[in-house]
Amino acid sequence: MVDTPQQLPTQIRDLAEKNFEQAREAFLGFIGAAQKAAGSADALPSTAKEAVTKAMTFAESNVNAAFDLAQKLLHAKDVQEVFTLQAEFAKSQLEAIQTQAKDFGESAQAAFNSIAKK
Template sequence: MSDNGREQFEIPKDMRSMAEASFEQARKAFEQFVSTAQATAGSIEERNASVRAGAKDISSRAFAYAEKNVQDSLNYAQSLVKAKDLAEIMKLHSEYVQSQMRALADQASEMGHIISRAAMNAVKPKN
């Protein structure tokens, strides 16, 4: 082909307009994708902060329960050492078991509320 033949070839205006419109649509779609991805990342960061706060509350409460339960067990063991007879040991044991059952039921209930609250905060829509 001659240079003259190349100069005569032109992209039709309709095709050029269609290509430009497609490019603009692709650019807008990409910009929308990036904007949505950034908003989602921000939302995930907020949710992570909420989840971390809930997990911290749960772990600190669990630690406090463990500490109290160990202290109660040590107090029970000390009272057994000081017991005068088998009847007193049986009474101390019965009181300890009853108090531990109540404490564990209360702790389980409270932990359930804490976990539920943390879960609700984690999925609560952010405004």
């Protein structure tokens, strides 16, 4: 049987954390630019703007949750903790996606009703 180390070596963990922070900063820059672009889309009806804003908020929330998981995984002490973190993440994301889908569906319906009234 192969003896596997339970923790990442310090140098690898430090490099992973540095890369992790760079990825988070890149995402924050991207999402900021996307939100600015979405906010300046004056040609869109207000209901469509709201839907775009909501979609951006959901995407940002979901990616932040993934970044949070990655940060926790970097500091996991053993494989059992990794599995526990992954299971908790999967459960919370499933709940979040269900809530987001319901909310987005209601917004889409409101936008459709607004357009249909015209």
